[in-house]
Amino acid sequence: MMTLVDFADPGLVILPAHRLVRSLPQSSLDNLNNGLNTLFTVEELPIGELGAHGQLDVWLSEDDGEVKLLLYGTGRERLSRLTLRDFNAVRPMMPHFHSDLYQKLDVSIVDHVILEDLLGLTHESAGGYVDYTNDAIEAIKRVREHEFQLAVILNPVKPQAIKAIADSGDRMPRKSTYFYPKVPAGIVFYRFK
Incomplete structure (x- = not known):
């Protein structure tokens, strides 16, 4: 099954x-x-009450243009904001x-630097250790409930970056995007009476 969507569509x-x-x-x-x-400048941020997706977005987007990540689960009730110091490193x-x-x-920084290099999780072994969610608040809650040890909160990939990578003949990293809304596949595969 395939769907074509205009990158400029405001609903994407x-x-x-x-x-x-x-x-x-x-x-x-x-x-x-x-x-x-x-490898990173690490800033501790108070997490307070969960529910403010907007605050997480602000923390990630400050100083746009730099690699910024949020890490939760290092044993404290704080988020760590990671800013990559030098890409060449x-x-x-x-x-x-x-x-x-x-x-x-x-x-890519998360998958190859943090997961593979720093934690030693290979692409093949990651399935037993790594899971994914598109909801940052849910990710933090699942760590708080001891279902997981760490949550890495990411910025969304911009449509222009996806297009540029495709135009260069490269592929996106595995599990790097979640397009919303999802196409209702069940209508194609199930007979309604």
Whole structure:
């Protein structure tokens, strides 16, 4: 099944696929903090009461143009805002066969730097450790309820970036977008009487 949608359509919403991580040994989490402090500027943000999607969006979008991520689950009731210090420091951790556009996406930084390099989760093993949600508040709640250890909250990928990566002949990272609204596939596959 295929659907074509105009990138300029004002009704098109592209949500991020936030990462949820579970079942990691404590040593991996300890190493994560050291690695994050080396590669990112880490700011602690008070989380307060959940329910303010807007505040999460503001924290992610300040100083637009830089890679910014939110991490929750390092043992405190705070979000850590991670701002990449220098892309050249993480470039060796990126797959060399992907374009610069791909390598500079927030989601690529998370998948290849944080999950693969700092936590040691390979693409093949990630299925047992990593889950996804498009709702940032839900991601944080699932960590608070001890279903997961970490939540990485991402910025959505801009439609222009998706188009530029496709135009360059590259692919988007796995689970990098959630297009909304979803096409109702059930109408095609189920007979209604």
